[in-house]
Amino acid sequence: MFEAILFYVFAAIILFSAVQVVTAKHPVHATLWLVLSFWTSACTWVLMQAEFLGVVLVLVYVGAVMVLLLFVVMMLNVDHEALRAGFWRHFPISLTVGLLMAVVLILVLIHPETHLSTTGDLNQLSSGNGGVRALGERLYTDYLLPFELAAVLLVLGMVAAIALVHRHRENPRYMHPSDQIKVNAKDRWRMVKMQAEKTVEEKAADEKTEGAQS
Numbered sequence: 615m616f617e618a619i620l621f622y623v624f625a626a627i628i629l630f631s632a633v634q635v636v637t638a639k640h641p642v643h644a645t646l647w648l649v650l651s652f653w654t655s656a657c658t659w660v661l662m663q664a665e666f667l668g669v670v671l672v673l674v675y676v677g678a679v680m681v682l683l684l685f686v687v688m689m690l691n692v693d694h695e696a697l698r699a700g701f702w703r704h705f706p707i708s709l710t711v712g713l714l715m716a717v718v719l720i721l722v723l724i725h726p727e728t729h730l731s732t733t734g735d736l737n738q739l740s741s742g743n744g745g746v747r748a749l750g751e752r753l754y755t756d757y758l759l760p761f762e763l764a765a766v767l768l769v770l771g772m773v774a775a776i777a778l779v780h781r782h783r784e785n786p787r788y789m790h791p792s793d794q795i796k797v798n799a800k801d802r803w804r805m806v807k808m809q810a811e812k813t814v815e816e817k818a819a820d821e822k823t824e825g826a827q828s
Contacts, residue, residue: 620661627654641687649680666746686775 631651638644652675659668753761812820
């Protein structure tokens with residue numbers, strides 16, 4: 615009973631943080647909500663006796679990927695107004711896709727005999743070592759195609775991040791590496807001869823001296 619209560623509490627936090635990720639106005643806030651979502655997801659993995667998955671989720675995603683994503687979001691010159699402009703325009707399509715995904719997940723949970731669901735009883739997967747061996751066997755045999763598709767999605771995400779960085783912008787703060795290599799030392803600096811400027815006290819002293827001499 616206590617484990618069921620914890621599960622529903624973690625599930626509610628995951629749903630709330632996921633909604634905040636999509637609806638947050640600032641990308642940094644959305645990234646922080648995503649960190650909370652990953653953290654509570656790791657708690658649910660530990661609750662289901664899959665300690666290895668929970669630790670990996672915290673170390674890899676929360677500890678490395680999300681920190682890197684946070685720095686990338688902070689460094690990109692993102693136009694927040696332009697991003698929020700098309701939110702309500704695409705909201706019906708997004709809502710439809712989200713409802714379809716929710717229906718598919720509910721059907722998978724209702725009919726666990728389908729091959730789209732989990733591998734079976736979690737107690738059979740957790741054989742005293744966090745389910746590492748069972749996870750590897752299932753991942754590289756029965757679920758090899760979804761695993762490869764996930765890798766393709768990660769590659770597409772990397773390509774999209776590169777495209778965002780190199781998108782056309784006015785006054786881009788970017789210099790081509792070949793232009794940096796072609797620069798000579800004499801083009802980087804030049805000597806300019808200038809007259810020394812005097813301070814206000816020095817000018818007043820000179821005026822007094824000139825007045826005394828005259």
